[in-house]
Amino acid sequence: MPRTLVGLDIGSSGVRAAEFVPGRRRSTLRRHAAVPLPQGVVRAGAVVDGEALTGALRTLWSQGKFGTKNVRLAIANAGVLVRQMDLDWMPPGDFRQALRYQVQDFLPFAVDDANLDYHLLEELDVAEEGKEPRKVARILLVAAARDMVDAFVDAARGAGLRTTGVDLLPFALVRARTPLGLAPSTGAEAEAIVDIGADVVSVAVHSGGVPRYVRVIPGVGGDSITEAVRQRYDWTWEEAERTKVFVGLPGHAHLDESQLHAVSPRSDGLDHAAQKVVVFAATALVEEIVSTLDFYRAGAVAEGAEPTAAVSRVLLTGAGARLGGLVDLLGQRLDVPVERLDALARVRTPRRLRALPDGLSSVAVPAGLCVGASR
Ligand SMILES: Nc1ncnc2c1ncn2[C@@H]1O[C@H](COP(=O)(O)OP(=O)(O)OP(=O)(O)O)[C@@H](O)[C@H]1O
Ligand SMILES: [Mg+2]
Numbered sequence: 094m095p096r097t098l099v100g101l102d103i104g105s106s107g108v109r110a111a112e113f114v115p116g117r118r119r120s121t122l123r124r125h126a127a128v129p130l131p132q133g134v135v136r137a138g139a140v141v142d143g144e145a146l147t148g149a150l151r152t153l154w155s156q157g158k159f160g161t162k163n164v165r166l167a168i169a170n171a172g173v174l175v176r177q178m179d180l181d182w183m184p185p186g187d188f189r190q191a192l193r194y195q196v197q198d199f200l201p202f203a204v205d206d207a208n209l210d211y212h213l214l215e216e217l218d219v220a221e222e223g224k225e226p227r228k229v230a231r232i233l234l235v236a237a238a239r240d241m242v243d244a245f246v247d248a249a250r251g252a253g254l255r256t257t258g259v260d261l262l263p264f265a266l267v268r269a270r271t272p273l274g275l276a277p278s279t280g281a282e283a284e285a286i287v288d289i290g291a292d293v294v295s296v297a298v299h300s301g302g303v304p305r306y307v308r309v310i311p312g313v314g315g316d317s318i319t320e321a322v323r324q325r326y327d328w329t330w331e332e333a334e335r336t337k338v339f340v341g342l343p344g345h346a347h348l349d350e351s352q353l354h355a356v357s358p359r360s361d362g363l364d365h366a367a368q369k370v371v372v373f374a375a376t377a378l379v380e381e382i383v384s385t386l387d388f389y390r391a392g393a394v395a396e397g398a399e400p401t402a403a404v405s406r407v408l409l410t411g412a413g414a415r416l417g418g419l420v421d422l423l424g425q426r427l428d429v430p431v432e433r434l435d436a437l438a439r440v441r442t443p444r445r446l447r448a449l450p451d452g453l454s455s456v457a458v459p460a461g462l463c464v465g466a467s468r
Contacts, residue, residue: 096115096161097112097113097114097115097123097159097160097161098112098113098115098120098161098163098165098462098463099111099112099113099159099161099163099164099165099459099463100113100164100165100166100167100265100458100459100460100461100462100463101150101164101165101166101167101249101254101459101462102166102167102262102455102457102458102459102462103135103140103146103166103167103245104130104135104138104290104291104293105130105132105134105135105136105137105138105290105291105292105293105316106129106130106290106291106316106412107127107128107129107130107149107455108127108128108130108146108149108150108153109125109126109127109128109153109455109456109458109459110125110126110127110153110154110157110159110164110459111124111125111126111455111456111459111460111463112124112125112157112159112160112161112463113440113459113460113463113464115463115464116441119272119439119440119441120272120440120441120460120463120464120465121440121441121442121443122437122440122441122442122443122446122456122460123160124157124158124159124446125157125446125455125456125459126153126156126157126159127153127455128149128152128153128156130145130146130149131145132330134146134149136292137170137171137292137293137311137312138168138169138170138171138262138290138292138293138309138311139170139171139172139241139244139311140241140244140245140248143244143247143248143251144248144251146248147248147249147251147252148252150248150249150251150252150254151252151253153252154252154253154254162253162254162255163254163255163256163257164249164254164255164256164257165256165257165258165259165260165462165463166245166249166256166258166259166260166462167259167260167261167262167265167458167461167462168237168241168242168245168259168260168261168262169261169262169263169288169290169293169295169309169311170241170293170309170311171309171311172237172238172241172242173235173236173237173238173241173261173309174200174201174234174235174236174237175233175234175235175236175261175263175307175308175309176199176233176234177214177231177232177233177234177306177392178196178199178231178232178234179219179229179230179231179232180192180195180196180229180230180232181195181227181228181229181230182216182227182228182229182230183230188230192209192211192234193209196209196234196236199234200236202236202238206238206239206240207236207237207238207239208236208237208239208242208259209234209235209236210234210235210237210261211232211233211234211235212232212233212235212264212303212304213230213231213232214231214232214233214303214304214305215231216228216229216230216231217229217231233304233305233306233307235261235264237259237261242259245259246259258462260461260462261307261309262288262295262309262458263286263288263295263296263297263304263307263308263309264297264304264307264461265458265461265462266286266288266295266297266410266434266436266457266458266461267286267297267299267302267304267461268302268461268462268464268465269434269436269457269458269460269461269464270284270286270299270302270408270434270436270461271299271301271302271465272439272440272460272464272465282300282402282403282405283298283299283300283305283402283403283404283405284298284299284300284404284405284406284407284408285297285298285386285389285404285406285407285408286298286299286407286408286410286434287382287407287408287409287410287411287414288409288410288411288414288457288458289314289315289378289409289410289411289412289413289414289419290314290315290411290412290413291314291315291316291412291413292311292312292313292314292315292316292317293309293310293311293312293313293314294309294310294313294314294378294381294382294385294411294413295307295308295309295310295411296308296309296310296382296385296386296389298386298389298402298404300402305389305402306389306392308385308388308389310381310385313378313381314378314411314413315337315378315411315412315413315416316413317374317377317378318337318371318374318375318378318416319333319334319337320333320374321370321371321373321374322336322337322367322370322371322374325367325370326367336367337367337371337416338415338416339365340364340365340367340368340371340417341368341371341416341417341418341419342368342371342372342375342416342417342418342419342421342422343362343363343364343368343372343418344364344418345364345417345418346364346365346368346417347417371416375416375418375419375422376422378413378419379419379422379423379426380426382423383423383426383427386404386407386427389404390403390404404427404429405429405430406429406430406431406432407423407424407427407429407430407431407432408431408432408433408434409423409431409432409433409434410433410434410436410454410457411454411457412454412455414433414454415454420432420433434457436456436457436460436461437456437460439464440460440464
C-alpha cells in the first residue's frame with residue numbers, strides 16, 4: 094500500500110476530507126467524504142463546540158473509510174495573523190531560531206502562546222541614508238494563537254486522528270492551484286484565490302505559486318446573505334437558505350417555467366422578490382473582496398516590492414461562491430476574469446470520483462493540504 098495523505102477541511106457548515114496517493118509528478122485522489130455540521134459547532138473558522146466536532150469527525154471517518162488516521166488541517170480565522178515583514182537576513186536555520194525574538198513586538202499575543210511560520214518572499218538589499226546597505230529577508234509571517242490551533246488538534250484527537258500538519262487555508266489553496274510550484278515568479282502577474290465560505294472569506298494573492306498577500310476575513314461569507322433574507326421575511330434559517338440558493342442573483346434563478354410564470358412579469362427586472370435582498374447582501378460581500386484586493390494593490394505599489402504584480406485573474410472556491418450570478422457580479426466589479434478554481438486540475442482523479450455533488454469546492458482545501466506538500 095502506498096503511503097497516503099489525508100487533508101481535512103473544517104468549515105462552519107461541514108467537515109470534508111480527501112485522501113491522496115502522492116506521486117512523483119502528480120497525486121491521485123483516492124476517496125473523499127463530507128459531513129454537515131450543525132450551526133454553532135464551528136463559527137467564523139474557529140472551534141466552538143469541540144465535542145460535537147469530534148462526533149462529526151468520527152462520522153466522517155466511518156463514512157470515508159480513509160486508509161490513515163494522520164491528517165493535515167487548514168486554519169482560517171481571527172486567531173491567525175499574517176503580515177509582511179522585513180527582517181535582518183540570516184542563514185535559514187538561524188533565521189528560524191531568531192524569528193521568535195524578531196517578531197515578538199508585533200504580535201497581538203505573547204510569542205510563547207503562538208505557533209510561528211513564515212514564507213520567504215524575497216531577499217533584498219536595503220539602503221538607508223548614511224548606513225551600509227543591509228540585507229533583509231522579506232517574509233510573510235504567519236502567527237497563530239496556540240490555544241486556537243489546539244482546539245482543532247484536540248477535537249481531531251478525540252476522533253482518533255493524529256494531526257501531522259497545520260497550514261493556513263489560503264496557502265493551501267495556492268498549492269491546490271500550483272501543486273508543483275511554477276517557475277520562479279517574474280512578479281509580472283498575480284492571481285487571487287478567494288474562498289467564500291459560510292462565514293469566513295479567505296484571500297490569497299500569489300504569483301506563480303509564491304504567496305504575496307493573504308487576508309482572512311472572519312464573519313463574512315454566504316451566511317450573511319442567508320441571514321439578510323431570513324431577517325427580511327422573518328423566515329427560519331432553512332427557508333431563507335433554500336430561497337437564497339433558489340433565486341440567486343437576477344437572471345440566475347433556478348425557477349422552472351411554471352414558477353417563472355407565477356412570478357412574472359415583474360416590472361423591476363427581478364426573477365423573484367427575494368432577489369432584491371440577495372443582491373444587496375451579495376454586493377456587500379463582493380465589496381469586501383474588492384476592498385481587500387485594493388488593499389493588496391495599494392501595499393504592493395507603496396512599498397515598491399512588486400509594483401507590476403497586478404491581479405490579472407481571480408479564482409473562486411468555497412460553496413458560498415456557488416450563488417447563481419456571483420462570479421459575474423465580481424467579474425463586472427473587478428474587470429478581470431473571474432473563474433472557479435479547479436482544485437483537481439493537476440490531480441489524477443478516477444472517473445468514479447469525478448462527479449462531486451457540489452462541484453469541486455469540497456476537495457479544494459484537502460487537495461491543497463496534500464498535493465505538493467513536503468513530506
Ligand atoms: N448552491 C449554492 N448557492 C448559493 N450558496 C450556497 C450554495 N451552496 C452552499 N452555499 C452557501 O455556501 C456557504 C458554505 O460554504 P462552505 O461550505 O465553503 O463554507 P464552510 O467551509 O463550511 O465554512 P467556512 O469556510 O466559512 O468556515 C453557506 O453560506 C451556504 O449557504
Ligand atoms: Mg471553508
